[in-house]
Amino acid sequence: MTNRLTATGSFSIPSRLRSESECLGDAGPPAYLLQKYWWAYAHPISVRVFEREWLINAILFGNYNRLRRATIEALGPDYSGRTLQMACAYGSFTPELAQHVGAADGSLDVIDALPVQIDNVRRKAAEHSCVRATLMDAAALDFEECTFDRVVLFMLLHEQPEEWRRHTIAEAARVLKPGGRLVATDYARPDWRHPLRYLLPPMLALLEPFALALWQRPIESFFAEAPVRFAAPHRTFFGGLYQLVVLEKI
Secondary structure, three states, rough: OOOOOOOOOOOOOHHHHHHHHHOOOOOOOOOOHHHHHHOOOOOHHHHHHHHHHHHHHHHHHOOHHHHHHHHHHHHHHOOEEEEEEEEEEEHHHHHHHHHHHHHHHEEEEEEEOOOHHHHHHHHHOOOOOOOOEEEEOOEEEEEOOOOOOEEEEEEEEEHHHHHHHHHHHHHHHHHHEEEEEHHHHHHHHOOOOOOOHHHEEEEEEEEOOOHHHHHHHHHHHHOOOOOEEOOOOOEEEOOOOOEEEEEEEO
């Protein structure tokens, strides 16, 4: 397994999170995750608050269902073999993807660095025998090379600092089979006429401090060092605020 990344600077895990972090061993979840997103992902109360379809849809300005469907469709039409979802997601993304994978007699691995998120996705996907949820850092996957037929990054990259983002993309490409499909859906820089282009940055800077990196650089640049090529036209949604890319391993 690749050595786990460590964050720079000192960090003290809040006492209410210590029990969860111990499940990953001495290193625990990535420090940035507990520092920046403890309120959204790392505590059972977070799950009870945010695991609501209407709330996730509101956070994405009414685009959750559209992005979910487009991402899952981009992974198909063949869902057989092995699929990897890197990081859990609130809402019905995983159960819906599991329906497609299960119908094709495939398997779906879901990984996340937070035990509470793994517990939540196991609950949501309990009726789908094709799903296996495993505690794992997206930037240091414990899978062999060329294991998966398809890999999906659904609204993950904007939550990662650059170092983790770079390693996550490298790991996604590493475990993907040659010719396999990688689908990434995330934020993008909206059209200059979009009102959120001017209203959203202060909010993102406060709540999603790494998201603006996807505004400042084209997503192609994040995949420049990975052995992948674009396999479908670049798609944008909601005036360019969201983007979806489909890549194929070379």
